[in-house]
Amino acid sequence: MAEIPSFLNRLDFIETLLPGYVSIVTYVVVFAPELLFSAKAISFDIFSSVVFLVAGPALGLTLSQLHRALLSSYSKIRHSSDTRYLKKYARIRLKMATDERNELDEIEALYDFGVSTGMALLVLAVYGFLRFTSSLFLQSSAMALGGILLLIGAYLQWAEAYSPIMEQLAAKYK
Numbered sequence: 001m002a003e004i005p006s007f008l009n010r011l012d013f014i015e016t017l018l019p020g021y022v023s024i025v026t027y028v029v030v031f032a033p034e035l036l037f038s039a040k041a042i043s044f045d046i047f048s049s050v051v052f053l054v055a056g057p058a059l060g061l062t063l064s065q066l067h068r069a070l071l072s073s074y075s076k077i078r079h080s081s082d083t084r085y086l087k088k089y090a091r092i093r094l095k096m097a098t099d100e101r102n103e104l105d106e107i108e109a110l111y112d113f114g115v116s117t118g119m120a121l122l123v124l125a126v127y128g129f130l131r132f133t134s135s136l137f138l139q140s141s142a143m144a145l146g147g148i149l150l151l152i153g154a155y156l157q158w159a160e161a162y163s164p165i166m167e168q169l170a171a172k173y174k
Contacts, residue, residue: 012109016057017057019117021051022120024055025051030128030139031136067119089166095173110154111157119151121150122151127140128143
């Protein structure tokens with residue numbers, strides 16, 4: 001059995017890989033089930049190799065970088081000359097203890113999962129609604145609801161866990 005490379009860890013899985021996997025598998029099951037469940041279905045080995053080794057990680061990383069870029073752009077527009085937060089964040093990360101860094105990394109990973117997967121589900125829901133098939137209305141509605149709930153959860157993760165911890169760390173490492 002092959003070992004998982006040491007550069008991948010649980011947080012990488014939650015933060016980067018899982019959003020891509022959820023998005024692709026949801027798309028295939030809802031919009032292209034014939035790829036898996038028909039006489040012309042592709043081999044499960046080929047499908048899983050493509051999804052789990054290439055497409056899932058690529059999509060997951062793209063989603064996380066997209067939402068981080070949007071957040072950074074919004075922050076720069078809102079506070080045009082305020083780069084203090086990123087500098088403070090970098091300074092704190094350099095000073096914090098390993099257990100503090102691990103706790104912060106886990107909160108960030110859960111936040112990234114919520115935003116990335118929420119965005120993907122909302123895009124898939126819009127795609128489903130635009131196809132104008134009544135048979136997809138229920139699935140698209142469920143995806144939209146799931147996406148909204150994940151985005152709300154990510155916001156709460158940020159507001160109720162990440163921000164308070166960052167404030168405490170900022171005070172500790174002034």
